[in-house]
Amino acid sequence: MPTDRVKLPxxxxxxxxxxxxxxxxxxxxxxxxxxxxxxLIDESQETINNLRGEVRDVGDEAERASRETENSxxxxxxxxxxxxxxxxxxxxxxxxxxxxxxxxxxxxxxGLARLEARPIATLCLDAQERWxxxxxxxRDSR
Numbered sequence: 001m002p003t004d005r006v007k008l009p010x011x012x013x014x015x016x017x018x019x020x021x022x023x024x025x026x027x028x029x030x031x032x033x034x035x036x037x038x039x040l041i042d043e044s045q046e047t048i049n050n051l052r053g054e055v056r057d058v059g060d061e062a063e064r065a066s067r068e069t070e071n072s073x074x075x076x077x078x079x080x081x082x083x084x085x086x087x088x089x090x091x092x093x094x095x096x097x098x099x100x101x102x103x104x105x106x107x108x109x110x111g112l113a114r115l116e117a118r119p120i121a122t123l124c125l126d127a128q129e130r131w132x133x134x135x136x137x138x139r140d141s142r
Contacts (some may be wrong), residue, residue, distance in 0.1 A: 006026075014028055014029075014116075016112060021109075025101070026100065030092065030095050037085060037088045037089075040081045043081065048078075101115060104127075105131075109124065110124050111125070
């Protein structure tokens with residue numbers, strides 16, 4: 001990873017007036033992704049600790065069923081976090097290789113507002129809509 005990182009001004013937010021994906025914007029999104037990554041790791045660790053800390057011998061069948069449902073939900077959430085962590089790592093790699101912020105399909109700018117809302121986005125809005133339409137058509141044709 002580059003050691004020549006830009007120091008961001010306090011409360012910095014990317015704006016359309018700046019050059020797209022300049023050093024400040026890249027550092028802003030890097031920090032945003034790293035903070036999100038750490039939050040997911042912390043929450044995953046909490047889930048693991050909750051599952052480990054549970055008493056397994058619950059007498060009541062209804063309570064046992066309820067606990068199993070909760071455990072299943074926690075495990076699904078953990079799997080979702082694992083997938084998100086992979087996407088965050090891919091976005092960080094794109095920052096490092098200079099492709100972050102540009103659509104994988106068209107090469108166009110993804111846009112600051114979209115990246116602010118979804119910093120792991122890899123497609124511009126038009127390409128995302130085409131992809132979603134294709135997915136819907138594939139589901140409907142089954």
